[in-house]
Amino acid sequence: MYKKLLFQTNYIKFQQLPLFYRVWMPDKPKGLILLIHGAGEHSGHYSLMGMECLKRNIALIAPDLRGFGHSGGHRCHVHKFQEYLQDLHQFLIHARRQYSGLPVFLCGYSLGGLIVIRxxxxxxxxxxGVILCSPAIGIRYKIPYLLKRFAELTSILVPRLCLEAFESNKTLDKFRFQSRFPDWTAEMMKDPMIFKYTLRWFTELLRNGTKALKEASKFHFPALCLFDLDDPVVDSEKIQKFHETISSSDKANIVFSQGNHQYLNHHRALEQIFQWLSPRLCKKR
Incomplete structure (x- = not known):
């Protein structure tokens, strides 16, 4: 049914916007994962997961979100969070056309996890099934109400005004806003594909994290959730609450306490993900 293919890159166009994606495709896939990356990333960061999928005859499609990586769009910006959801829908339509009959799993890390949920x-x-890794339902940093309201109002007036998150961290510390970014961000900033976020992007992230938790009962699909109790970026308590509230009868979580945010490039976590996937790969669409 499928020609022999290990790895390729390509684009699809949606509303004249080029959306880039990478594909790891074994000769005879028994399932397909559509992976949505996190903020400040691109699909190229997931080659380890792609190779592990190939070993298990699982296909992996990983797009670059609009505004990130090789995809089009204003860097690190969306006017409405709905734009991410519509892009994901286009990739799902594309995947179902190309690889019909395969069980399809949505996987999202951090921002990607929130996109999958919404x-x-x-x-x-x-x-x-759905795999959520450190979904950005809420951020760990305590943002003062007045600062949040100021950001919301400014994002309406100047939606593409940049919020230099990693540099503003120093400014926030001066005002004792308890903002701290983990050590790995310094290395991540060396990637030439990392750009500045806009205020509109930031406010849409916060707004949709709140909505995701409020509408948790709408989520009723088989789900695996990985998160760290001491995650330095996202709010682990909100992730726990979301997982407890979803109405799925088939849900599981993997909880760490190592102070990490990213697990999709860890061999141990990947093994646990594949163990969860294994009995569900036999389910055909």
């Missing part, structure tokens, strides 16, 4: 809460697509 997509399921908005659209009627029924995946075989």
């Amino acid at each position: 997509y399921i809460q908005h659209f009627f697509y029924e995946p075989t």
Whole structure:
């Protein structure tokens, strides 16, 4: 059914916007994972997961979100969070056309996890299962109410005004706003594909994290959630609450306490993900 293919890159166009994606495709895949990366990343960061999928005859499609990586769009900006959801929908349509009959799993890390959650809460697509890694339902940093309101109002007036998150961290510390970024961000900033975020992007992230938790009961698909109790970036308590509230009868979580945010490039976490996937790969669409 499928020609022999290990790895390729390509683009699809949606509303004249080029969206880049990478594909790891074994000769005879028994399932497909559509992976949505986190903020400040691109699909190229997931080659380890791609190779591990190939070993298990699982296909992996990983797009670059609009505004990130090789995809088009204003850097690190969306006018509405719905734009991410519509892009994900286009990739799902594309994947189902190309690889019909395979069980499809949605996987999202951090920002990607929130996108997957909001997509399921908005659209009627029924995946075989969902994998959420440190979903950005809420951020760990305590943002003062007045600062948050100022950001919301400014994002309406000047939506593309940049919020230099990693540099503003120093400014926030001067005002004792308890903002601290983990050590790995310094290395991540060396990647030439990392750009500045806009205030509109930031306020849309916060708004949709709140909505994701409020609408948790709309989520009723098989789900695996990985998170760290001491995650330095996202709010682990909100992730726990979301997982407890979703109405799925088939849900599991993997909880760490190592102070990490990223697990999709860790061999141990990947093994646990594949163990969860294994009995569900036999389910056909």
